[in-house]
Amino acid sequence: TQLLEQSPQFLSIQEGENLTVYCNSSSVFSSLQWYRQEPGEGPVLLVTVVTGGEVKKLKRLTFQFGDARKDSSLHITAAQTGDTGLYLCAGYHAGNNRKLIWGLGTSLAVNP
């Protein structure tokens, strides 16, 4: 059973389009992290959200943590080819803050 479900699994869009990817769970998380992984590289942390309802912005990327701390979303405005990569969400379960739980990721391709 995957504790963190990411959707969509794959996404292919044109440069300039907007998109939203989701990270959902039936469990409560004390915090959620979003990472981006480019081919041949390890994941790189984009943001950590810790408070229910929290919204964080990183240039064209907007991250939201659900009020109940069970889900999160990542919205990209005016996508660029450099946004291409695998987007992973990961969270520390409220009941076990030692082990990071990972989603399977959303593979995003932004075409010129």
Next chain:
Amino acid sequence: KAGVTQTPRYLIKTRGQQVTLSCSPISGHRSVSWYQQTPGQGLQFLFEYFSETQRNKGNFPGRFSGRQFSNSRSEMNVSTLELGDSALYLCASSASGGADTGELFFGEGSRLTVL
């Protein structure tokens, strides 16, 4: 500040052999975690070491083992390799090591192919 360094980057082994992968964490980081990444399973947690002690372990068979040295460098070993062990093995270091907002810094990974 140097990042996480993993060696080797690529390696090819045959079934039944064993392999050792190395990871040098960011200076000052005492926690090192290992992950196996495959297209179908995503990132699977192998184990975490903190100050030379294994603090957490995933659900992998005993063929997978690791250790951490006093300088925080870590190695993982896989014995009796199977075809299914082909994967990208990622090492991540952390300053806090498992705190509930702990950021992980990943290396570029070691790509293992088992023939």
